[in-house]
Amino acid sequence: MTTAQHYPIGSPGQPWGAAEKSQWLTLQTRKRSYADDVLRRVDALRARFDVLEYGRIEYDGEVFPLLAIRSRAWRDELPCVLVTGGVHGYETSGVHGALEFVEQRAADYGGRVNLLVVPCVSPWAYERIHRWNAAAVDPNRSFRDNGGAPESAALIRLVAPLRERFLVHIDLHETTDTDETEFRPALAARDGKPFEPEGVPDGFYVVGDTEDPQPAFQQAIVAAVAKVTHIAPADAKSEIIGSPVVGHGIINYPLRELGLCAGVTQARYRTTTEVYPDSPRATPEQCNAAQVAAVRAAIDFALTH
Ligand SMILES: [Zn+2]
Numbered sequence: 001m002t003t004a005q006h007y008p009i010g011s012p013g014q015p016w017g018a019a020e021k022s023q024w025l026t027l028q029t030r031k032r033s034y035a036d037d038v039l040r041r042v043d044a045l046r047a048r049f050d051v052l053e054y055g056r057i058e059y060d061g062e063v064f065p066l067l068a069i070r071s072r073a074w075r076d077e078l079p080c081v082l083v084t085g086g087v088h089g090y091e092t093s094g095v096h097g098a099l100e101f102v103e104q105r106a107a108d109y110g111g112r113v114n115l116l117v118v119p120c121v122s123p124w125a126y127e128r129i130h131r132w133n134a135a136a137v138d139p140n141r142s143f144r145d146n147g148g149a150p151e152s153a154a155l156i157r158l159v160a161p162l163r164e165r166f167l168v169h170i171d172l173h174e175t176t177d178t179d180e181t182e183f184r185p186a187l188a189a190r191d192g193k194p195f196e197p198e199g200v201p202d203g204f205y206v207v208g209d210t211e212d213p214q215p216a217f218q219q220a221i222v223a224a225v226a227k228v229t230h231i232a233p234a235d236a237k238s239e240i241i242g243s244p245v246v247g248h249g250i251i252n253y254p255l256r257e258l259g260l261c262a263g264v265t266q267a268r269y270r271t272t273t274e275v276y277p278d279s280p281r282a283t284p285e286q287c288n289a290a291q292v293a294a295v296r297a298a299i300d301f302a303l304t305h
Pocket of ligand 1: 088091110140174186
């Protein structure tokens, strides 16, 4: 790699310090409104669901309330389902798909499961269309004790009392072209490592847990989403972003070892969705619908197995 190709902040081979992180921060601008896009939509759900503020994130005087939407008829004997979106704030269909699921489909599960839906775990990044929080930390590598992201710590505290009671946890994400052009180069620069391009898979895939992969569950989600949008093929090495493809549109990660959100509960069925919004064959509406289809398939599978 030549210097000219290096990320514009920091020096090749040198991890960022405070100066580089603050230089990065000055480049991040507010591009959309969490209040308009998320809080207002959650407010409209208060007539039918309980809404709980489970924490607040504050950066430089800006305050973001963290909201969770919960089944009103919560019954302790029912299994619990956790849906999370916006752990990566830029991954729009994760946020909007979670809200759309509650608005359009949550009622279908009344009396069958207790739903806990957190539509936007990382609101500062939602507004900046970024992957990291304001401290240049990735919340989705921070789901561990002292993980360093307040967004992740707040969610850990929210689910802790119910950790063993979840049957399903589905964490809604996207894989985007900007992963390869901006976010992965920024990560390499931040950590003082060379950037190795991986390519961007064209289509939807899921990430199961290496420790407990539940292939039939992952397959059921992929089959449901295939009716809405196309599924990512394996690359020439039979991989998707560097991981072996273990089934059509399925890879596994060691979720807890990596500090990923999908490992935050003891749910028997857990997964991460990866919608691809930059395909010429996928509209934003289709991406949201793919997330909704994934959530429904996950709950339906869990309830019948
Ligand atoms: Zn993500």
